[in-house]
Amino acid sequence: MAQQNTIAGGPLNVVGKRGPNIDAVERVTGRAKYTGDIDIPGMLVARVLRSPRPHARIAAIDTSKAEAVTGVRAVMTYKDAPKVMIWGSRQYALNDRVRFKGEAVAILAAVDAETADRALKLITVEYEPLPFVLDPEEALKPGAPQLFPDGNLEGQPRMLNRGDVEQGLKESDKVIERFYHCPTMWSGGMEPRACVAQWDGDHLTLWASTQAPFRVHGSLTAMFNVPDANVRVISSYVGGGFGTKSAPHTDEALAAMLARKARLPVKLQYTREEEILDSNTRFETKIYVRLGVKKDMTLHALDVKAYINQGAYHTRLGGLGNQSTHVYKSPHVRTVQYRVHTNIPNTGPTRGVGDPQETFAIESVMDEIAIEMGWDPMEFRLKNIKRNGDPIARGAVGTEDGRLVAQALDKCIEAGASRMQWNRRNAVAGSPTGTKARGIGIACTERGGGAGLAGASVRVNLDGSVHVLFASTDIGQGSRTTLSMIASEVLGIPLSLFRTTAGDTEMAPYDGGSYGNRTLQGTGRAVEAAARACLQQILAAASPTLNNAAPADLEIRDSIIRVKADPARQVKVADVMQRRGRSVTGDGATAALQTGVDVERTSGAHFVEVEVDKETGKVHIIKYISAHDVGRPINVTIVENQIEGGTIQGLALTQGEEMRFDERTGACLTGSFVDLKPPTALDFDPRVIEAIIVPNEGTTGPFGGKGLGENPCHPGMAAVANAIYNATGVRLREVPFTRAKILRALSEPRRT
């Protein structure tokens, strides 16, 4: 149960309410068409041959037998694939070198799945094996197997410096040094990747399960060297993405290549195993932290060195967030990130990108030093968090050239602590004596949102119904509903008259896509602007029938246009539209969110009470409070669901979803739901999770709303680790917190 949204605001009629998704009926009836549901007459089935080796050159490849199979329409290898890399990656769709086990080596399309499967087995490949490396630190050592001619380090280490960290550590009264490890983890959605490609001459239509249709569009126009107008990417219903579908991927290129060669539509649908092995999953982080504090409870110096296991190819989209620099005030901060290529599958941004991993390190070390100093970990945080007006970096560099506004982390901490009754925690960690020990932990987090270019169109039809068109996507975060509510609020036309077209690059203006807390603040602002443009046109058209009242003196409620000062004078939107005889269209586009010094971020604080069975190592979640600043919630039901869903995903990382690799072969040992074990409805009792929407209002988003999707997934690992410590006195610095690890830690002699 979440608390009622109590934000006081203007006279809003739609925004800030509860309500089901406007497309819920399509989804519960099975009518919603996902990419894999698309069927085109004559469509071929594609299959991918994948490398059995983690690192090899292809010495020879023979596809003649597969091509001879009746019903096979096209076979492709690196020999006939375009030599253009996938957007944001160093990967070619097909290459003569493979860098992870499971990488595509050849593809074919056939009239049906059985033929395709049979033919695939007839392709012979001779591999020249190369040495491989799976660990990011090993990969940087001299003599390590090299993935690329310029080495395994992706670009230069990302460095950020504020103050003088070495000096700051020297000046500190207490310094602790710790290591935190998060393995590669799978955090994807229920729908495995799918795409359908169809060429008509030089025009490509690609249906894809992607979060970012225009990124895919850009990748494909570059690959096939065609104008933007020649490629249409459609991503209507997407079965979850959580970041793994936020970047263009090889599958889209493979399907498009194959369809072009076969001159027939092609469907490429990944199996669950392919989805796990050839996706962009959550990257491994090895984080070394040094933290220094002063006796007056102030944080003084923070040094973070991170090794990020990027896997084979991805380049642009990995890395830590801003947990080290944006949550707490510290005069001296240094972060160094080594983004390293290894022979594990591609990784990429997954719900929170590197923030959950970074939050695990920072919020653990904050806890550790507070406890060593004898401070209340919550008081220590409250003392050091950045508050409104505090300096904060505007960009990715360290300089604190901006000023924090609309921040509510303090309120999140206070609301969560009050609800959890923070004072119940064990004053001395590990003091419970029974078999089952309870403890309470806290973790804070923050993030930005709404970055990049966004656009949308709104069209009011002749009957007064409304179409919202946007090229970002609804991946389950409810953007069809939220964006329609924004337009409904602006236009005064009820939600029941709304239809949406999501994720279509031909129908809607450019938009970066749905990722990084950006749909509401980016596309949402564009929708608001588009709706306002429509409103002006409708009011102008209505003016003559309302005694030429000025548009500014008119308002629309429930599809009726009224003179504000004389509500009896009114006309229906539909009547105005019919008389006008032309639909009304408005476009909205937004660029950078923040141009001045003001910096708006989104924050949250999680509190968890656990019970640890000291004999079995089992951790039971007793109570979990997720308090978040979302600005003004547009749809309270959706916000609560996002908070709870993200919280469960964060919790899932503490218990499983670890991708394990065989050191001898490079093979993934956990390429199935059987071994990854996403939580079921009964693993975490959802009744123990409580979402708190902390009253606040943003300064940039539509109606004061802020992006939210990523944040609830950040704090789980740290909050649970801190709670386990409070319960048992055992500090876990490696995720996941398996029973075996907890039992081992409990049996080790305690450090004091």
Add this chain to the structure above:
Amino acid sequence: MAPATAAQPLEFLLNGSPVHVDTASPNMTLLEFLRARGLTGAKEGCAEGECGACAVVLVADEGGRTAFRAVNSCLMFLPMAAQQEIYTVESLASHGALADAQRAMAAAGGSQCGYCTPGFVMSLFAEHYRPGRTGPCDTLALAGNLCRCTGYRPIRDAALALGAPPDDRFRRRLGQASPAIGAVEIDGFARPSTVEACADILARDPSAALVSGATDLGVDSNLHGRRWPTLVSVEGISELRDFSETTTGVTIGAGLPLTDIGRAWREAPPVLAEWLTLFASPLIRNRATLGGNLATASPIGDAAPLLLALDASLRLAGSGGRRTVPLAAFFTGYRKTVLERGELIAAIEIPRPLPALVRFYKIAKRRLDDISTVAAAMAIDQDTAGRVRRARFAFGGVAATPLRLVEAEQAVEGQPWNEAAVERVQDVIQRTLTPMSDHRGTKEFRLEVSKSLVEKFWWERPR
């Protein structure tokens, strides 16, 4: 080898209308068939029965009552649909009016990305119409469906919001008999109706493979591309679905779905419910059978440990006649059994009286819908003086086969059941068991957990 009779058309009722399939690949799944017909509400999420995105509903007999049963359509070969009555998510709404389960899911915000939603709706629909249900829907009915978006609270809210089913066409359907699942023989697939006919086919066609609920075989087909020239389903053999309970024992048909065992066994010990709840998921239990679970002889199968602790025997039947084999002598090696070519498990016999105290424990990564790392069943009978009359310690996941620790049993029989006895059992575990290390658990973890389960069993004794 050619089938004995000419190929027959495959017929069944789909969403109330008869469907007639002239040619079907026996390896095609029901899910593939539905989706190819444009019924794309059911999705493929994993093709191995882990996620439930493909769930549809069958009309099934529940001991004389008719019920809807949600099953994974990815784990049913299409020929298994012959003579069945199947409903998909597309059939629930009528003239624009949503079924209650759909309405509840929509209202609660239980559908976010929506990919898992049709599967949840079908599980919830079957639970909503469950005969004899009183009170809100049981959220355990959703344990075989995965969702990644919601965190499950809204889905749970939807389940708890559903009261009695309306008096509609679905409820009226339950007032009539379920379809009879009779003999079928088409190219590559046979469903005989007697044990003898089944044994005949097996004897005639050495390449024929037996299949029961296909919850294991289907995974082999879907994920590993395994193919069988002929599949012989035991689903039409009514004898294999019998259940009887007498003063001397309980006989469970080897082809009775697990769900039905819980329902049919009226005087079952509490361990039965514990065991069934932990056994895979409801979607799997609606198809999976004890015969299948035992015959596949997996060292981590969940059936064997409990049945070993209950001193079960297996009634085997084949062309050579019938015989009864103690379960303890059934497994001969990794995935090997005493079953001979042309022989099948007809029933499981559990002698009475049952042990006074029997428990089942399963150690897995996830509480429900998981594969065991270690499974254990333990039973104790004591005489009036408190000495152990009969002890059974049975384990899965600690050796190449499920096994009974006879040495440990002997070490405590005739002695008081106390901490010293527990230590003797633990000593035998430490000395004699040689579990392997894999990604589910190390050898040391499996040994440690096995030993601690014995202690747990002792601590949990009634006092």
